[in-house]
Amino acid sequence: MSEEYLLAALRMAAGVDPVPGRVSADARAAFALRLPGGVIAAPVRVSAPPGARSATAPGTSPETGTYGTAPEGGPVMRRFTADGLTIDIEPAVVGGRLEVAGQVSPPPGPGWEVEVRTAHISKTRAPSESGHFAVSGLPPGWVSVVCHRPGLPPVSTRWLHVRA
Amino acid sequence: MLDQAAWEELVARFDGRMWAVARAFGLSPADAADAVQGAWLRMVESLDGIRDPERIGAWLITTTRHEAVRLSRRARGEVMADHELPDVAGPDPAAAIVDADFGRHVWQRLHTLGEPCRSLLRLYVLNPDAKYAQIAIRLNLPVGSIGPTRARCLSRLRTLVQDDDA
Structure with missing residues (x-):
């Protein structure tokens, strides 16, 4: 029994600080974000990222393989793989808006689309011949990238939390 | 498999507890909202892996707790890997009694x-x-x-x- 659980239960019993309505609304809406038949791509540690946006990823620590924040600033590349597909993404918050650059590999086939999803807004792009894509103007927060391939199951990255 | 109605029942039953747990870790309202939403999105990802509905509540609260710890460390400037997740099959049983x-x-x-x-x-x-x-x-x-x-x-x-x- 953690002390945080005691505190949470005390507040619930007292009726203080109830869950805000928008948090509940977002929770109800999250169900629509499932991808039936889709494959979830797991994160893979990368120690020498090629960098979809920049030549190096200054926030990536080769010693620990830690990634998740960029202590020196700048985007950090994350790699996800599943079903023979690799999705590299570099999310960054610029001017309060979320930008996501990335690359799918192997190079995309005809009709492939990359969808960058947040809780409320999704943007779809056709990747370049080399598999690169970029999306901007999204709200910071949780983001996931889905690769749609005709005749194959969609592959989505795990949801990733990105704040400035 | 869950449908939208069953999902909304889960939200009604657990989102108040998830919010209270996130806030108990000292998170601001904005960070607590992110922690709770993160847990629901992990649930969306993990629907196929959850076999025991009785454990869903404990799993949601354990996952909220995990996201809250990650966000509170981030707020203190600590670097942390962001892909470690609680085991879908083994949520903290104590989480179920938070009400x-x-x-x-x-x-x-x-x-x-x-x-x-x-x-x-x-x-x-x-x-x-x-x-x-x-x-x-x-x-x-x-x-x-x-x-x-x-x-x-x-x-x-x-x-x-x-x-x-x-």
Whole structure:
């Protein structure tokens, strides 16, 4: 029994600080974000990222393989793989808006689309011949990238939390 | 497989608990909202892996707790890998009892504590965004003592509650 659980239960019993309505609304809406038949791509540690946006990823620590924040600033590349597909993404918050650059590999086939999803807004792009894509103007927060391939199951990255 | 109606039942049943747990880790409302939403999105990802519906609540709360810890460390500037997840099959069983009924029981135990624990914990519980300085003024205690006293009082409260279970 953690002390945080005691505190949470005390507040619930007292009726203080109830869950805000928008948090509940977002929770109800999250169900629509499932991808039936889709494959979830797991994160893979990368120690020498090629960098979809920049030549190096200054926030990536080769010693620990830690990634998740960029202590020196700048985007950090994350790699996800599943079903023979690799999705590299570099999310960054610029001017309060979320930008996501990335690359799918192997190079995309005809009709492939990359969808960058947040809780409320999704943007779809056709990747370049080399598999690169970029999306901007999204709200910071949780983001996931889905690769749609005709005749194959969609592959989505795990949801990733990105704040400035 | 869950449908939208069953999903909304889960939200109605657990989102208040998930919010309370996220806030109990000291998260701001914005960070707590991100932690709760993160847990629901992990649930969306993990639907196929959840075989035991009885465990969904404990899993949601354990996952919220995990996201809350990650966000509170991030708020303190610590670097942390972001892909470690609680095991879908093994949520913390204690998470299942976080609710208002259990809270009323904990309040009864809180009222048996001596001072300053009783007043300090009461203020801390009822004012989630209160600063230690504000609590110090209300209780006429040195501001530097609030954090250690709060930790000691919560620990005593936990011992009382655990003795009930034993």
